[in-house]
Amino acid sequence: MHADSRRRKLKKMKKTNLLAILTLAATPAFLHAQTTNYSGVVGYMKISIPAGKATLVSFPLGSSPIFSGTFSGKSGNSLTNAAAASSLPSILVNGSNEPLYYVEFTSGSKSGQILEILSKNSTTLTLSDASSVSGNESFNIKKFTTISDVFGANNSAGLLGADSVAGADVIWVITQGAWKQYFYYDDGAMGEIDPLQWQTVGSMVNKGDTILDPDQGALIIRKAGSDKSVTLIGEVKSTQSFVPFINGAQIITNPYPVDKTLDTIGLKNGDPTKGLVQGDSISASDVVWKLDNGVWKQYFVYDDGASGEIDPIQWQTVGSMVNQGSVPVAAGEALLVIRKGATFEWNVAPPPVN
Numbered sequence: 001m002h003a004d005s006r007r008r009k010l011k012k013m014k015k016t017n018l019l020a021i022l023t024l025a026a027t028p029a030f031l032h033a034q035t036t037n038y039s040g041v042v043g044y045m046k047i048s049i050p051a052g053k054a055t056l057v058s059f060p061l062g063s064s065p066i067f068s069g070t071f072s073g074k075s076g077n078s079l080t081n082a083a084a085a086s087s088l089p090s091i092l093v094n095g096s097n098e099p100l101y102y103v104e105f106t107s108g109s110k111s112g113q114i115l116e117i118l119s120k121n122s123t124t125l126t127l128s129d130a131s132s133v134s135g136n137e138s139f140n141i142k143k144f145t146t147i148s149d150v151f152g153a154n155n156s157a158g159l160l161g162a163d164s165v166a167g168a169d170v171i172w173v174i175t176q177g178a179w180k181q182y183f184y185y186d187d188g189a190m191g192e193i194d195p196l197q198w199q200t201v202g203s204m205v206n207k208g209d210t211i212l213d214p215d216q217g218a219l220i221i222r223k224a225g226s227d228k229s230v231t232l233i234g235e236v237k238s239t240q241s242f243v244p245f246i247n248g249a250q251i252i253t254n255p256y257p258v259d260k261t262l263d264t265i266g267l268k269n270g271d272p273t274k275g276l277v278q279g280d281s282i283s284a285s286d287v288v289w290k291l292d293n294g295v296w297k298q299y300f301v302y303d304d305g306a307s308g309e310i311d312p313i314q315w316q317t318v319g320s321m322v323n324q325g326s327v328p329v330a331a332g333e334a335l336l337v338i339r340k341g342a343t344f345e346w347n348v349a350p351p352p353v354n
Contacts (some may be wrong), residue, residue, distance in 0.1 A: 058253030074135025217334025
């Protein structure tokens with residue numbers, strides 16, 4: 001989705017909120033190795049959720065298209081295709097007013113761009129921001145992945161349920177610019193007087209339709225019980241991706257289900273308008289938080305700015321001058337990034353698919 005149109009979802013997180021989240025996950029574990037298999041553009045991957053620990057996870061497999069076609073023009077943010085409009089239901093948002101469907105462009109200079117569908121009439125779709133497209137591109141319409149899609153409407157993932165967030169496993173996501181906690185409500189009462197459902201703090205409304213943005217991930221805190229896992233099934237994206245980066249904190253993901261390293265993920269490129277801000281200390285640089293062998297670690301791109309580059313430009317961690325570029329970023333893993341620079345659009349090329 002276009003960086004400008006979706007900035008409202010990724011406002012800067014207050015420092016106190018970040019500290020609270022990191023405190024809750026004070027004994028996190030490295031994201032277990034993900035099992036990935038795909039052929040063509042269809043595949044599956046298994047994401048581990050270890051007991052008593054926290055994981056940063058992503059959801060890179062998307063739903064299959066419910067419609068494919070070509071637009072025949074646009075007016076502002078409204079693009080014309082009557083068949084596409086008729087393919088969609090009348091209700092396009094969930095209970096939190098989040099768009100449930102998006103357009104993924106498959107041709108043109110913005111092939112791979114995804115834009116939310118805000119409304120429709122008999123012939124057009126109104127998107128979140130169509131300023132970067134001509135209105136004559138081919139496209140797919142897809143449904144966003146939701147909490148219920150991944151973890152099951154009835155908690156088939158087996159996460160710990162409780163009658164409050166204090167006793168339950170917690171899924172932290174960014175929703176409309178704010179960090180929110182979701183948990184599976186289960187009061188344990190005989191007869192189940194209260195509904196079994198996904199909820200957020202302070203609300204008894206079912207939140208199973210909360211979207212899990214493909215550009216972001218989630219922080220899952222599993223408090224007790226045994227190790228669990230969830231299997232994602234869907235399409236492997238074959239086009240490039242345009243991931244919005246904002247000033248502040250966000251969970252970012254590798255949009256493709258392949259293993260990477262800090263070097264190969266593509267954020268160290270020397271251009272702060274297209275990648276991370278580099279500096280000679282962690283206080284001067286964008287910071288990447290990663291769960292690594294049970295410990296939160298901070299990484300940044302070291303660059304002392306000296307003429308002649310006496311010291312190397314490389315990934316480092318606090319208190320070490322050793323190159324950290326080979327640190328793995330597993331398929332299905334997410335990273336928590338504190339961005340100190342301006343908003344930019346991260347363009348990620350797809351891996352080859354055999």
